[in-house]
Every structure is written in structure tokens, then in C-alpha cells.
Amino acid sequence: MATVFLDLDGTLIDPRPGIIGSVVHALTALGIAPPPAEDLEWVIGPPLIDSFARLGAPDPAAALDIYRARYTDGAMFDLRIYDGIPQALQALRRGGHRLVLATAKPHVFATRITARLGLDRHLAAQFGPELDGTRNDKAALLAHALPLVGADAAASVMVGDRHHDREAAQANAMAFVGVSWGYGSPGELFGAAAICDAPSDLPDVITAVASGLPHADS
Ligand SMILES: [Mg+2]
Structure with missing residues (x-):
């Protein structure tokens, strides 16, 4: 987990x-x-x-x-949830994983969106920058979030679609799973522990990556 x-x-x-x-x-x-x-x-x-x-x-x-x-x-x-995401988040939670939002969108906006979509009930915590740009850098955002949720980077996975997500994970010595349905080009995700091609595959892909982490409980 x-x-x-x-x-x-x-x-x-x-x-x-x-x-x-x-x-x-x-x-x-x-x-x-x-x-x-x-x-x-x-x-x-x-x-x-x-x-x-x-x-x-x-x-x-x-x-x-x-x-x-x-x-x-x-x-x-004015957005849509990718098909299969609510089910994937539910399956990840059932599998014992703890889910935390780490977005470049200011958290005051992000939390309104996750509440509207009913995604917030899957999330143990939600992190984004301040409106003044503090923690716009996602590596700084993850470094800020890790101790606040009591997480060990060596037992954590970052999931995202852009090179900013990959670089932030690497800067924090955290495993990275790239998703191919977003806005990144394939080259941006090079170096990921795994690439996931469909939301329905996320639980299995993340669980497989997590099982190889040095500090993850199994
Ligand atoms: Mg993104």
C-alpha cells in the first residue's frame, strides 16, 4: 500500500x-x-x-x-471527468492505498472542483499552490505535502500526465506513474516507473509499482 x-x-x-x-x-x-x-x-x-x-x-x-x-x-x-476515474479511485482505496491530490491549480479552485464532482470523498488531503503563486513548483508542493500527510517518499507514488509531475516526483525521490490520456507528449513521461494507458488500468498499475517500493507496506 x-x-x-x-x-x-x-x-x-x-x-x-x-x-x-x-x-x-x-x-x-x-x-x-x-x-x-x-x-x-x-x-x-x-x-x-x-x-x-x-x-x-x-x-x-x-x-x-x-x-x-x-x-x-x-x-x-466547464470540464469532464475521464471515464473510469471514479471507479479507479474507489478501487485504489479499497486496495488500501491512500489518495492525495497534488495539483498545479490553486487549492481554493481545485477543492471546489473535486467537491462538485464527488471526487473529494476519495481524497485524504488536497494540495495546490496558493493564489499568490506559493508552491507553483510541483516539487516544492510535494515536499510541502509529504510531512503534512505523514508520508514517506519511498512509500509514495506520483501520478500525472506532464513532465512537471515526473520531475517533481524525481526531485522528491518518489516513484512516478505517467498517464497517457492527458496533455503530455510521450517523451515527457520517459523515465516513469510505468505508463498507464487507461483509467481502468490505474489500480493494477499503481499497485504493481507500489509493491516494488522500498518502504511500502504490503
Ligand atoms: Mg496535469
């Missing part, structure tokens, strides 16, 4: 319409011609303030404010 840290966007939920729609809205409001929506999927996962800088916003913090006004006005619920 392991403590399993779960990414949210691109791993448990597909937040594309709400996030990309709000990014396009912010860029347009600032007079910046937005790229086509299909060319903006890379903004899903990393801290948005960095993405607004890459997109040419002269004041990324101002762009983020406009984004958040739209996002919290309802766009945050």
Missing part, C-alpha cells in the same frame, strides 16, 4: 474548455491575438503565470487576474 499523489488536470479531469476558453478571453481582453484553441493545449498543467509570459502578455499577473475572473465565474466547471 502506498500514498498516491494525484495530479488533477489531464489526469483525473479534462479541463480543456474552461482553461483554454479563459486563456483566450484574457489574451483578447489585453489586445493579444490568441493562437487557435487547438494550439493551446500546452497551457494545461503548468503554472499559468508562466504560460501568459510565453504567450506574450506584457504583464502576466494582470493576464492571470483577467483569466481568474472568467474562470471563477463558472468556466472552472
Whole structure:
């Protein structure tokens, strides 16, 4: 049994319409011609303030404010849960694993989403950055979360879809399971302990990885 840290966007939920729609809205409001929506999927996962800088916003913090006004006005619920995720989380819990959310989305937004979707009842704790950007770096987020939940990195698994998730796990000496249904390219997940191709496979894949961890109870 392991403590399993779960990414949210691109791993448990597909937040594309709400996030990309709000990014396009912010860029347009600032007079910046937005790229086509299909060319903006890379903004899903990393801290948005960095993405607004890459997109040419002269004041990324101002762009983020406009984004958040739209996002919290309802766009945050413009998403879908990937098929099979609720069942996978339930099976993981039944298998004795402890589930913890570790998202780059501010926790004040993430907890509203997991509550709306009924995912919160599977989660022992939920971590995300502060609105001011504190712990935007996922490695810092995991380092913060580990002692607060009393977890041993050597008995923990990070599950996510992007290289930020993999790098954060590696920085904390934690096993990483990549999921292929999100927004990462296959190369981003290179070095994962395992790649999972369907939510219904998550319980078995995570249990197999956890059984090889140095400190996991079996
Ligand atoms: Mg993600």
C-alpha cells in the first residue's frame, strides 16, 4: 500500500474548455491575438503565470487576474471527468492505498472542483499552490505535502500526465506513474516507473509499482 499523489488536470479531469476558453478571453481582453484553441493545449498543467509570459502578455499577473475572473465565474466547471476515474479511485482505496491530490491549480479552485464532482470523498488531503503563486513548483508542493500527510517518499507514488509531475516526483525521490490520456507528449513521461494507458488500468498499475517500493507496506 502506498500514498498516491494525484495530479488533477489531464489526469483525473479534462479541463480543456474552461482553461483554454479563459486563456483566450484574457489574451483578447489585453489586445493579444490568441493562437487557435487547438494550439493551446500546452497551457494545461503548468503554472499559468508562466504560460501568459510565453504567450506574450506584457504583464502576466494582470493576464492571470483577467483569466481568474472568467474562470471563477463558472468556466472552472466547464470540464469532464475521464471515464473510469471514479471507479479507479474507489478501487485504489479499497486496495488500501491512500489518495492525495497534488495539483498545479490553486487549492481554493481545485477543492471546489473535486467537491462538485464527488471526487473529494476519495481524497485524504488536497494540495495546490496558493493564489499568490506559493508552491507553483510541483516539487516544492510535494515536499510541502509529504510531512503534512505523514508520508514517506519511498512509500509514495506520483501520478500525472506532464513532465512537471515526473520531475517533481524525481526531485522528491518518489516513484512516478505517467498517464497517457492527458496533455503530455510521450517523451515527457520517459523515465516513469510505468505508463498507464487507461483509467481502468490505474489500480493494477499503481499497485504493481507500489509493491516494488522500498518502504511500502504490503
Ligand atoms: Mg496535469
